[in-house]
Amino acid sequence: MSRLHGSKDFWLGALRAEGPMFRAAVAEAPLDSPVPSCPDWTVVDLVHHLGAVYVWVRESVGRGVTDPPTVRSDMTGRPGGDEAIVWWQQEYDALLTLLDGLDPEMPAWNWAPQAKKAGFWSRRMAHETAVHRWDAQMAIASVEPVEAKLAADGISEVLDSWLPAGRRRAPKPAYGVVHLVATDADQEWYVRLRGEGMALLDTDTILDSDDHHTRAVAAGTASDLLLCLYSRVDFEVLDISGDTALLDSLLIG
Incomplete structure (x- = not known):
């Protein structure tokens, strides 16, 4: 979505x-x-x-x-x-x-x-x-919890504003695609980490058949996802898989 x-x-x-x-x-x-x-x-x-x-x-x-x-x-x-x-x-x-x-x-x-x-x-x-x-x-x-639609927009704000502005908590170079899924808001995000930079992929142009080469996945409620990105709670509250060290590159706060 x-x-x-x-x-x-x-x-x-x-x-x-x-x-x-x-x-x-x-x-x-x-x-x-x-x-x-x-x-x-x-x-x-x-x-x-x-x-x-x-x-x-x-x-x-x-x-x-x-x-x-x-x-x-x-x-x-x-x-x-x-x-x-x-x-x-x-x-x-x-x-x-x-x-x-x-x-x-x-x-x-x-x-x-x-x-x-x-x-x-x-x-x-x-x-x-x-x-x-x-x-x-x-x-x-x-x-x-933060209301689901508000939390989903907050996740988008982290990914389209905070991180592109260089406000990453752990600015170590990282490479690969991270897939975030808000299970209660019917929202998902693909984030491509490129060294010290990042790009938020447009899910409207991603097809189910596309190979995103995803290296890490984190799924949970929108509120839990948002609070993880804000460094309020640990990623362990989510269902995570893959190279979970990449998730640290999405932290702000």
């Missing part, structure tokens, strides 16, 4: 769903609790991080230009205690208002080999929030 192609409404709908889940989790946990999936971070660190990302995106995306931003906000003096959650909520609400009012075709810088349009950031913020919602729930030992 071809990769999921989202829309502004799809991504903002996900952001609207994931934000309250994030807040509920961080409100339940003591703010000095460790976040197991983010070593050395506490819950308040997670709140500060996600809120700061929202601030930066708000200041950058609405400029209507494709030039990279030159100044990043001074995030010193961020509130602690319960005020941190109030601050996060304010930034989340402001981000939603901004993205909801933007034409997704409006010019906007991004760091990926993608069209320089505002729609990139609706997608990026949906996935940023979903993964950190999962992190926050890890802190209270009550995690829910």
